Amino acid sequence: MSTPISSTAHRTRTSTSHRLRVMGGIAVSILFLFPIYWMVLTSFKQQVDIFTTPPKFLFIPTLETYIEYMQRADITRRLVNTIIVATGSGLLSIVVGAMAGYALARIRIRGAATFGLLILLSRGVPPIALAVPMFLVARKLGLTDKHITLILAYSTFLIPYVMWLMRSFFLSLPRELEESAMIDGCSRYGALFKIIIPISLPGLLSTLIFSMILAWEELLFALVLTNRHASTIPVAIAGIAGDTVNGANWGALTAVGTITVVPVVIFALLVQKWLITGLAEGATKG
Amino acid sequence: MSTVQIRDARKSYGAVEVLHGVSLDIEDGEFVALVGPSGCGKSTLLRMIAGLEDITGGDILIGDRVVNHIAPKDRDIAMVFQNYALYPHKNVRDNMGFALRQRRIRKAEIEQRVNNTAQILGLENLLDRKPRQLSGGQRQRVAMGRAIVRDPNVFLFDEPLSNLDAKLRVQMRSEIKELHQRLKTTTIYVTHDQIEAMTLADRVVVMNGGVVEQEGSPLDLYDNPASLFVAAFIGSPPMNFLEGDLVGGTNLVLADSTALPLPIGDPKGRSRVTVGIRPEHFTIADSGWPATVSVVEPTGSETQITARLAGHIVRILIRGRTATKPGETIHLAIAPEYVHLFDAAPVPQLAELEDVA
Ligand SMILES: Nc1ncnc2c1ncn2[C@@H]1O[C@H](COP(=O)(O)OP(=O)(O)OP(=O)(O)O)[C@@H](O)[C@H]1O
Ligand SMILES: [Mg+2]
Numbered sequence: 001m002s003t004p005i006s007s008t009a010h011r012t013r014t015s016t017s018h019r020l021r022v023m024g025g026i027a028v029s030i031l032f033l034f035p036i037y038w039m040v041l042t043s044f045k046q047q048v049d050i051f052t053t054p055p056k057f058l059f060i061p062t063l064e065t066y067i068e069y070m071q072r073a074d075i076t077r078r079l080v081n082t083i084i085v086a087t088g089s090g091l092l093s094i095v096v097g098a099m100a101g102y103a104l105a106r107i108r109i110r111g112a113a114t115f116g117l118l119i120l121l122s123r124g125v126p127p128i129a130l131a132v133p134m135f136l137v138a139r140k141l142g143l144t145d146k147h148i149t150l151i152l153a154y155s156t157f158l159i160p161y162v163m164w165l166m167r168s169f170f171l172s173l174p175r176e177l178e179e180s181a182m183i184d185g186c187s188r189y190g191a192l193f194k195i196i197i198p199i200s201l202p203g204l205l206s207t208l209i210f211s212m213i214l215a216w217e218e219l220l221f222a223l224v225l226t227n228r229h230a231s232t233i234p235v236a237i238a239g240i241a242g243d244t245v246n247g248a249n250w251g252a253l254t255a256v257g258t259i260t261v262v263p264v265v266i267f268a269l270l271v272q273k274w275l276i277t278g279l280a281e282g283a284t285k286g
Numbered sequence: 287m288s289t290v291q292i293r294d295a296r297k298s299y300g301a302v303e304v305l306h307g308v309s310l311d312i313e314d315g316e317f318v319a320l321v322g323p324s325g326c327g328k329s330t331l332l333r334m335i336a337g338l339e340d341i342t343g344g345d346i347l348i349g350d351r352v353v354n355h356i357a358p359k360d361r362d363i364a365m366v367f368q369n370y371a372l373y374p375h376k377n378v379r380d381n382m383g384f385a386l387r388q389r390r391i392r393k394a395e396i397e398q399r400v401n402n403t404a405q406i407l408g409l410e411n412l413l414d415r416k417p418r419q420l421s422g423g424q425r426q427r428v429a430m431g432r433a434i435v436r437d438p439n440v441f442l443f444d445e446p447l448s449n450l451d452a453k454l455r456v457q458m459r460s461e462i463k464e465l466h467q468r469l470k471t472t473t474i475y476v477t478h479d480q481i482e483a484m485t486l487a488d489r490v491v492v493m494n495g496g497v498v499e500q501e502g503s504p505l506d507l508y509d510n511p512a513s514l515f516v517a518a519f520i521g522s523p524p525m526n527f528l529e530g531d532l533v534g535g536t537n538l539v540l541a542d543s544t545a546l547p548l549p550i551g552d553p554k555g556r557s558r559v560t561v562g563i564r565p566e567h568f569t570i571a572d573s574g575w576p577a578t579v580s581v582v583e584p585t586g587s588e589t590q591i592t593a594r595l596a597g598h599i600v601r602i603l604i605r606g607r608t609a610t611k612p613g614e615t616i617h618l619a620i621a622p623e624y625v626h627l628f629d630a631a632p633v634p635q636l637a638e639l640e641d642v643a
Contacts, residue, residue: 174369174371176367176369176371177371177373179336179338179358179365179367179371180365180367180371180373180432181373181384182337182338182357182358182359183336183337183338183358183359183361183363183364183365183385184359184384184385184388184432184436185359185384185385185388185389186359186388187357187359190388195373198375199373199374199375
């Protein structure tokens with residue numbers, strides 16, 4: 001008779017801990033999502049509704065700010081620029097970084113570890129200290145206000161990031177996989193592209209997404225290296241926030257902020273399913 | 287099928303030499319087991335044959351071709367790894383067909399060869415599964431299949447059974463032996479399990495500390511171990527060893543001055559020796575070395591007795607059953623041909639290598 005009792009007790013305990021976990025999840029989600037929710041809400045408010053006390057949750061929504069600032073802040077062009085730059089630097093970094101990470105993980109070359117560490121340490125230099133030299137180099141090369149300039153500039157911090165993430169990913173794969181492929185008729189490159197890369201797709205994809213998000217929201221280099229032609233969305237937000245003549249326009253700020261977030265959300269939703277199945281596929285070893 | 291010759295092969299990692307000149311001649315179709323304790327260089331040697339490690343010195347020939355600088359893919363060898371290294375994103379069919387596709391063999395032929403091999407190994411129903419959907423034993427079979435389907439010159443195995451449980455290991459062991467008898471492909475098999483080496487191989491190569499300690503047929507190694515190391519390594523339960531001075535030609539005087547008469551003297555005339563006697567070579571007699579029985583373990587067909595002889599533990603294995611009881615004193619006799627004499631030295635500690643199966 002003791003078994004049913006203890007099993008009931010057990011079930012109660014797990015359901016309590018389950019409930020606690022769900023509540024914890026909700027709390028964390030609220031903590032993270034509320035500012036975004038507030039931003040989106042504010043972007044649809046009229047100027048008068050923004051600073052009321054207590055804050056208004058119900059109001060007549062308007063697209064006024066959106067329409068006005070799409071024009072004034074040149075949002076369409078910036079959106080296109082940001083997409084080009086984030087995609088370009090993301091792809092460049094994933095290709096170069098993954099191959100460098102593979103080399104660091106697998107190929108025995110004297111000094112490789114030191115070299116890898118140096119690249120990582122170079123990230124210790126504050127970006128602000130690099131921005132001006134980069135600007136001077138870009139100007140000498142005639143590369144100011146071009147997409148390629150930002151793509152290259154972002155790659156300087158994305159490549160080390162990808163390299164180190166992918167290095168540990170590759171280290172977690174058994175070496176015998178490539179050795180097997182090499183005995184089965186592949187060269188080292190063949191083994192990399194036919195065996196290792198397909199297995200690593202989930203890892204590569206999530207690293208690519210994180211890299212693209214980092215590039216998407218980057219402000220400093222974009223501010224320094226671009227002008228009108230290749231300028232990105234974060235620059236527009238900074239411009240609105242730092243408008244000392246008219247004061248910060250909160251409606252505009254939140255509207256442009258929302259425009260920045262929406263493509264990321266859509267993108268995340270699009271790749272999410274793929275990412276999760278990919279992760280399950282790849283989660284096999286041996 | 288092919289011969290393999292290893293001529294004074296050396297391997298260094300940086301300044302450390304781990305293989306100190308290994309030479310081996312492997313005949314066409316022969317099954318050779320490389321056996322030895324952990325770290326003795328078995329895997330390193332095998333990987334050098336596969337082309338996965340550079341050869342620091344010496345030559346390796348497959349057939350009559352020196353392969354020192356030939357890439358693994360051009361050596362026409364197949365290898366089975368301890369962790370199987372199945373491609374996790376490919377199903378069993380594609381795992382087995384991968385090497386054939388790399389060589390641009392026709393689809394229909396690949397299909398046929400994969401199916402044949404699957405049938406030999408009983409994998410027909412698993413061809414569409416991914417490796418993660420297989421049990422350990424099935425994965426092992428797929429790894430074997432991936433090697434067999436290629437019909438290579440040489441099979442290389444690196445402890446292919448050590449991830450299986452004891453029962454499956456014994457079963458796969460006889461399957462591997464049967465496969466070899468059927469395919470007759472030259473095979474080099476690395477293991478640290480001497481039983482596996484003895485039961486599988488035509489020839490056993492015992493390695494120790496980066497050199498070949500002794501090579502020979504399994505029973506030859508068992509009957510005529512050339513060194514204390516091989517004597518201790520081969521055989522289960524292991525050989526008994528007693529170290530002492532030879533006095534008057536045939537008296538072995540132990541450290542506590544117990545004198546044990548030997549049936550023979552030392553032809554080399556050493557004054558201090560280590561005597562080795564296999565457990566099954568003792569007979570219980572009316573006179574002989576007196577020992578006190580401490581444990582009697584009958585298994586039906588044979589009985590293992592553990593006894594104390596002048597403070598040393600000795601193991602005795604007798605066929606059939608015995609009425610001997612713990613606490614009794616028995617007398618142990620040895621025929622002269624079963625006495626092994628070695629230079630006096632501490633017995634290598636091989637406890638961790640003893641077969642646990
Ligand atoms: N990449 C390496 N760098 C430095 N030393 C190595 C390397 N690989 C192996 N060694 C050394 O070479 C020696 C032989 O190693 P090996 O792997 O061949 O041993 P093994 O006989 O296969 O042992 P085990 O039964 O444990 O697999 C060991 O001392 C090992 O530490
Ligand atoms: Mg090994």
